[in-house]
Amino acid sequence: MEETRSRWRIFGKALRFLFWAGLALLIVVQLWKPAHLDAVRADVVRRFQEQRKSRVIVLVHGEDTISLFGVPFGSFINMAAAFCIVCAFSEKRS
Numbered sequence: 001m002e003e004t005r006s007r008w009r010i011f012g013k014a015l016r017f018l019f020w021a022g023l024a025l026l027i028v029v030q031l032w033k034p035a036h037l038d039a040v041r042a043d044v045v046r047r048f049q050e051q052r053k054s055r056v057i058v059l060v061h062g063e064d065t066i067s068l069f070g071v072p073f074g075s076f077i078n079m080a081a082a083f084c085i086v087c088a089f090s091e092k093r094s
Contacts, residue, residue, distance in 0.1 A: 026069055034064060057088050 041058075049056045066074040 030067065 045056055045058050064076055065072040066076070
């Protein structure tokens with residue numbers, strides 16, 4: 001009887017650990033995903049500039065989604081890119 005309780009206790013601790021580890025992994029992936037997407041975009045622009053041997057100005061107009069556990073529940077448009085474009089054109093004219 002005592003051995004059965006001990007096995008269930010070990011099983012419960014293992015399930016609890018798996019739950020928290022999975023939750024932590026989901027949070028890390030959600031935090032890492034936007035940064036990875038920005039890095040991929042920057043790499044594509046860099047390669048395109050190298051091919052053309054000129055400066056390229058890119059405006060990426062897209063909605064970034066916010067999701068919890070992989071389920072999207074909100075979206076927004078990143079205005080920082082648009083501001084950078086305006087600044088780049090302003091610097092060229094000066």
